[in-house]
Amino acid sequence: MDNTDNTDHSQQLAEQIAEAAASGRALCIQGGNSKAFYGRLPQGEPLSVAAHRGVVSYDPTELVITARAGTPLKELVATLRAENQMLPFEPPGYGENATLGGSIACNFSGPRRAYAGAARDFVLGTRVINGRGEQLRFGGEVMKNVAGYDASRLMCGALGTLGLILEVSLKVLPLPEAQASLVFELDPASALARMQALARQPWPLSASCYLDGRLHLRLSGTAGGVSAARQKLGGELLADDEGFWAAIREHHDGFFAEPAPLWRISLDAAAPPLPLAGESIYEWGGALRWLRGEQDMQALRALAQQYGGHATLFRHGASREHVFQPLSPGLLALHRQLKQAFDPVGILNPGRLYSEF
Amino acid sequence: MSHPPAAGKAVTHDRAALRQALAAILPTELILSEEEDLRPYECDGLSVYRQLPLLVLLPETIEQVQGVLRLCQRLGVSVVARGAGTGLSGGALPDANGVLLSLAKFNRILEMDPQRGIARVQPGVRNLAISEAARPHGLYYAPDPSSQIACSIGGNVAENAGGVHCLKYGLTVHNIQQIKLVTIDGELHEIGGLGLDVPGYDLLALLTGSEGMLGVIVEVTVKLLSLPERVQVLLAAFDDVARAGAAVGAIISAGVIPAGLEMMDKPAIQAAEAYAHAGYPVDAEAILLCEVDGTNEEVSEHVRTVRGILLQGGAIEVRTARDEQERLDFWKGRKSAFPAVGRLSPDYYCMDGTIPRRRLPEVLQAISAMSQEYGLQVANVFHAGDGNLHPLILFDANRPGELDRTEEFGGRILELCVQVGGTITGEHGVGMEKINQMCSQFASAELQQFHAIKAAFDPDALLNPGKAVPTLHRCAELGAMHVHHGQLPHPDIERF
Numbered sequence: 001m002d003n004t005d006n007t008d009h010s011q012q013l014a015e016q017i018a019e020a021a022a023s024g025r026a027l028c029i030q031g032g033n034s035k036a037f038y039g040r041l042p043q044g045e046p047l048s049v050a051a052h053r054g055v056v057s058y059d060p061t062e063l064v065i066t067a068r069a070g071t072p073l074k075e076l077v078a079t080l081r082a083e084n085q086m087l088p089f090e091p092p093g094y095g096e097n098a099t100l101g102g103s104i105a106c107n108f109s110g111p112r113r114a115y116a117g118a119a120r121d122f123v124l125g126t127r128v129i130n131g132r133g134e135q136l137r138f139g140g141e142v143m144k145n146v147a148g149y150d151a152s153r154l155m156c157g158a159l160g161t162l163g164l165i166l167e168v169s170l171k172v173l174p175l176p177e178a179q180a181s182l183v184f185e186l187d188p189a190s191a192l193a194r195m196q197a198l199a200r201q202p203w204p205l206s207a208s209c210y211l212d213g214r215l216h217l218r219l220s221g222t223a224g225g226v227s228a229a230r231q232k233l234g235g236e237l238l239a240d241d242e243g244f245w246a247a248i249r250e251h252h253d254g255f256f257a258e259p260a261p262l263w264r265i266s267l268d269a270a271a272p273p274l275p276l277a278g279e280s281i282y283e284w285g286g287a288l289r290w291l292r293g294e295q296d297m298q299a300l301r302a303l304a305q306q307y308g309g310h311a312t313l314f315r316h317g318a319s320r321e322h323v324f325q326p327l328s329p330g331l332l333a334l335h336r337q338l339k340q341a342f343d344p345v346g347i348l349n350p351g352r353l354y355s356e357f
Numbered sequence: 358m359s360h361p362p363a364a365g366k367a368v369t370h371d372r373a374a375l376r377q378a379l380a381a382i383l384p385t386e387l388i389l390s391e392e393e394d395l396r397p398y399e400c401d402g403l404s405v406y407r408q409l410p411l412l413v414l415l416p417e418t419i420e421q422v423q424g425v426l427r428l429c430q431r432l433g434v435s436v437v438a439r440g441a442g443t444g445l446s447g448g449a450l451p452d453a454n455g456v457l458l459s460l461a462k463f464n465r466i467l468e469m470d471p472q473r474g475i476a477r478v479q480p481g482v483r484n485l486a487i488s489e490a491a492r493p494h495g496l497y498y499a500p501d502p503s504s505q506i507a508c509s510i511g512g513n514v515a516e517n518a519g520g521v522h523c524l525k526y527g528l529t530v531h532n533i534q535q536i537k538l539v540t541i542d543g544e545l546h547e548i549g550g551l552g553l554d555v556p557g558y559d560l561l562a563l564l565t566g567s568e569g570m571l572g573v574i575v576e577v578t579v580k581l582l583s584l585p586e587r588v589q590v591l592l593a594a595f596d597d598v599a600r601a602g603a604a605v606g607a608i609i610s611a612g613v614i615p616a617g618l619e620m621m622d623k624p625a626i627q628a629a630e631a632y633a634h635a636g637y638p639v640d641a642e643a644i645l646l647c648e649v650d651g652t653n654e655e656v657s658e659h660v661r662t663v664r665g666i667l668l669q670g671g672a673i674e675v676r677t678a679r680d681e682q683e684r685l686d687f688w689k690g691r692k693s694a695f696p697a698v699g700r701l702s703p704d705y706y707c708m709d710g711t712i713p714r715r716r717l718p719e720v721l722q723a724i725s726a727m728s729q730e731y732g733l734q735v736a737n738v739f740h741a742g743d744g745n746l747h748p749l750i751l752f753d754a755n756r757p758g759e760l761d762r763t764e765e766f767g768g769r770i771l772e773l774c775v776q777v778g779g780t781i782t783g784e785h786g787v788g789m790e791k792i793n794q795m796c797s798q799f800a801s802a803e804l805q806q807f808h809a810i811k812a813a814f815d816p817d818a819l820l821n822p823g824k825a826v827p828t829l830h831r832c833a834e835l836g837a838m839h840v841h842h843g844q845l846p847h848p849d850i851e852r853f
């Protein structure tokens with residue numbers, strides 16, 4: 001790896017935040033800016049973390065990697081791959097410049113999510129700068145750590161509103177020895193039922209996706225385990241297995257190409273096909289459903305809530321006002337108090353998550 | 358104890374008056390106030406700390422919990438939540454000037470949904486009871502603390518409990534879906550959801566392991582996993598502890614993630630064997646128990662791989678459990694190791710540091726040297742795959758000075774864990790016990806951030822006061838007595 005530009009900018013970043021706090025100037029934290037499309041409209045002066053990059057420590061036998069937030073995701077994945085390891089949550093980059101920090105701040109996870117866990121599940125520790133410009137370290141590099149509140153996982157999905165992520169320690173896993181994907185022609189209800197039934201049995205599943213009337217299942221594990229499961233499950237072997245899952249993960253599939261609003265519905269996997277107009281893709285055993293097209297936002301959100309979930313206007317919304325499902329008044333109050341606890345002046349990505357903080 | 362719990366608030370509450378105020382919310386038979394009734398609640402699993410609360414409350418409904426908390430907030434009375442009281446860090450130790458809120462009556466499984474692979478349970482349900490109820494459906498709840506026959510799921514969430522199967526299946530935080538939480542203002546919050554993520558902050562992660570400091574958990578929805586098709590366990594004996602430690606790293610780096618990977622040293626092996634008759638090789642210096650699970654084919658492949666690594670790593674004997682009975686026997690020895698060691702000595706003190714796996718051999722060596730130095734025997738039983746150590750220090754509290762020596766020895770073990778890049782607690786929590794060691798793990802800005810998080814939920818600091826996060830004042834005082842590595846831990850704080 002090229003170490004020349006891998007420098008530690010934490011001191012500088014902390015000073016910039018402290019100054020902004022003193023003068024009450026809002027900051028818009030940016031990594032590779034690949035996720036500028038996501039969330040409510042960014043506001044404030046850009047503060048780039050991209051130069052704060054590089055792997056800080058990596059010992060493959062410990063299954064832990066620590067890297068600075070500006071480290072390009074691609075570089076991190078390549079570093080791990082060279083040691084036959086991976087980020088188990090298979091994060092999408094949504095762009096060439098995606099960084100580790102941005103992925104964690106969004107808690108983005110890919111096809112393996114339902115079977116291995118989300119970004120937040122693999123975060124062991126973080127270094128962050130809070131809204132006072134203080135550098136803080138939470139968690140660490142060990143697998144189990146219950147000293148202090150789990151502020152590291154709290155950063156996952158907080159969209160930088162609680163702190164600038166400087167460094168992340170992640171649990172990593174060995175790449176599976178073998179992998180194969182199978183395809184089955186099914187109607188939507190049967191595909192959901194099938195995914196659910198499989199989830200209740202011990203199959204070596206690592207991804208599932210239903211689109212265009214076809215259910216795609218990925219098997220990962222030992223060579224013997226994968227081939228035995230293949231035989232028992234039947235179906236048709238997917239030829240370009242890597243390409244298919246990458247296209248789903250990165251939203252390169254044709255489904256995502258059109259500029260119609262893209263809704264991300266996260267809900268109870270047991271929910272039936274939702275009675276909504278527009279084309280859908282199901283992932284994560286049915287717990288994640290992408291829906292394309294104009295929707296009645298209220299009705300869609302009520303439906304998602306009825307099935308224990310929520311709906312996000314992920315991309316191409318006419319407005320970026322109501323991107324995330326509103327919180328209950330009680331939870332909103334807790335969110336505001338937490339924001340206050342980390343960023344009393346309210347300078348870190350204000351309004352990116354909700355208009356209230 | 359050398360560091361008694363902080364005294365309660367300045368206001369002293371009157372037991373009888375408080376009892377009367379609470380009687381408007383709870384039937385009087387659910388309020389205990391006689392000393393003999395309070396006595397069973399005076400400590401948790403760390404019985405060297407004891408304290409009677411003003412009252413013990415045994416609410417039966419969420420509305421009662423809400424009412425109690427609202428009243429306590431209004432009167433400024435502190436509240437300590439208690440599950441089964443098996444905690445090992447004094448987390449459920451009562452406050453002399455407050456109430457102890459037991460969740461023991463919340464003991465029902467509300468919903469078992471095998472279709473969706475979840476169970477919705479009340480917080481007082483025992484960990485093992487969930488897996489027992491799920492088993493007929495081919496499912497189980499993965500986190501399995503050794504205390505699982507007794508500890509409650511609410512306590513597990515509050516401590517982010519782990520167990521032998523956490524290496525592969527994660528901790529409590531990875532295996533719960535939703536909780537219901539009552540904050541000190543009496544508000545009921547639903548946190549988490551039935552999908553795989555939530556809008557807004559990940560409060561479920563923040564609350565898991567929050568040690569009863571932020572709210573009272575009144576319901577938990579857990580994820581259930583399908584029972585594996587096949588499970589196999591290998592037992593490897595070593596004539597050298599360091600070699601056993603090295604084999605742990607070798608297994609993991611070979612790409613096998615065992616369902617469990619546990620280690621015991623000689624004193625622990627001998628105690629467990631005498632107690633549980635597990636068939637352990639009593640002459641070995643260390644044993645490793647390595648469980649692999651999955652499909653039939655996967656297990657066969659992994660057993661072959663692991664056996665090869667163990668033999669290559671210098672194991673003097675590798676056994677594979679012949680049948681389910683032998684597998685259970687192998688585990689019985691491990692799971693009963695604490696009580697087994699407890700029979701060797703009048704008292705034992707269980708430490709819970711976690712270290713990077715590669716530092717295992719040197720840390721075990723250092724502990725053994727300190728054991729000589731203090732003249733106190735140590736038995737090691739631990740979650741080796743996770744690097745989570747449980748040195749059990751054997752002592753006799755009736756011998757003058759021995760408890761203090763034990764505490765000092767324990768404190769040094771934890772500081773060593775921090776020094777090698779680990780943590781003072783992997784799963785048992787900080788509670789009252791490790792409050793001083795928090796000062797060596799965290800800087801003052803971090804502790805202040807923790808206090809700010811606490812205040813976001815509980816502005817008057819009424820829930821579990823004095824636990825989990827030390828005041829800066831306390832750390833400064835401690836720093837004055839005890840200078841680490843030539844550095845004062847809080848140079849920015851005035852000393853007095």
Ligand SMILES: Cc1cc2nc3c(=O)[nH]c(=O)nc-3n(C[C@H](O)[C@H](O)[C@H](O)COP(=O)(O)OP(=O)(O)OC[C@H]3O[C@@H](n4cnc5c(N)ncnc54)[C@H](O)[C@@H]3O)c2cc1C
Nearest residue numbers: 440441442443444448502503509511512515518519569574
């Ligand atoms: C022999 C033995 C073996 C053990 N092995 C393990 C092990 O392998 N892994 C492990 O992780 N732990 C282990 N423990 C420790 C202990 O069992 C766990 O910490 C367990 O999670 C505590 O559960 P409990 O119900 O007993 O909680 P308690 O001891 O009653 O309480 C623990 C903490 O949680 C809080 N709390 C309890 N219930 C609630 C609630 N409903 N809402 C809010 N806060 C609450 C309390 O205030 C306290 O701070 C062991 C203990 C013993 C005695």
